[in-house]
């Protein structure tokens with residue numbers, strides 16, 4: 001129902017459909033032991049170093065967090081060879097995307113990405129009432145660099161590229177990203193969302209853009225990273241942007257104060273140092289993806305390549321009944337209809353012990 005107090009750009013926003021909690025689904029379906037491979041979380045769990053550090057922060061919960069996130073930014077600056085002034089923290093990396101739109105886009109400006117990109121790019125633009133443009137993709141559903149460049153206009157302010165992209169798992173090469181940067185209008189920024197960068201690093205033989213290296217050559221590059229994926233801290237909500245100090249400055253102006261909790265800051269600092277957890281998680285994800293690509297079979301079924309911790313699967317037919325069938329067998333995946341892909345599902349990697357069950361269940365349903 002239209003309410004007079006709601007402006008049109010809010011009235012037409014999509015409502016985020018959260019997945020049901022596992023316990024609720026088990027109760028509804030009368031099953032136990034359901035396995036959720038729907039949200040690209042780390043099946044290896046949170047960084048053990050973060051878990052060990054968090055209790056030490058509990059006695060100080062009556063204090064506000066450090067609004068400047070000094071210690072975490074210092075740790076990030078040291079790890080990545082950046083200046084403190086090049087780093088902004090967010091309540092997850094999504095938060096920083098919303099801040100970027102607020103801080104940089106005037107009413108007539110456009111946010112540009114490609115089709116089948118991460119949905120938050122569109123939402124971040126639309127929440128602020130800014131125009132969202134999605135360029136066409138390659139037949140493989142990856143970013144078509146030339147099509148993206150052709151969609152750049154005088155109004156383009158943010159070009160947002162997820163690499164690896166969610167949900168396609170596709171990447172942009174070094175050359176491709178350099179070409180986009182060369183075509184970027186002087187007044188625009190290139191936002192490279194690297195939520196899965198640490199997973200992609202496990203595939204050194206694949207040519208893959210390096211946002212932080214590009215930032216060193218061009219101050220219009222903004223790199224987004226998160227602690228939600230390989231570090232296993234999605235529940236804490238913390239991510240960061242690496243960018244030119246002038247960009248970090250305006251992010252700080254539009255962002256809310258104290259938006260990154262003290263626990264999130266402590267957990268992230270400890271996780272950043274957890275090389276073993278990162279290495280194990282990345283290795284395990286690569287093995288799981290290789291297995292999914294080699295072993296999942298069915299008429300018309302195609303498992304896309306991925307450098308992240310999930311794969312996109314073309315079911316070769318409408319994915320609704322596939323999703324339901326998997327659900328009844330206790331395997332929860334993400335249907336892709338909301339992305340405009342009614343035949344596709346996205347399946348996150350499970351831990352080693354659960355992978356045989358994921359693969360067997362997928363194959364049973366595809367064969368049915």
Ligand SMILES: Cc1ncc(COP(=O)(O)O)c(C=O)c1O
Nearest residue numbers: 092093094162166195226228239
């Ligand atoms: C490409 C991409 N970017 C950003 C995010 C959001 O990360 P955060 O939890 O840091 O907001 C996700 C989460 O699924 C993602 O897939």
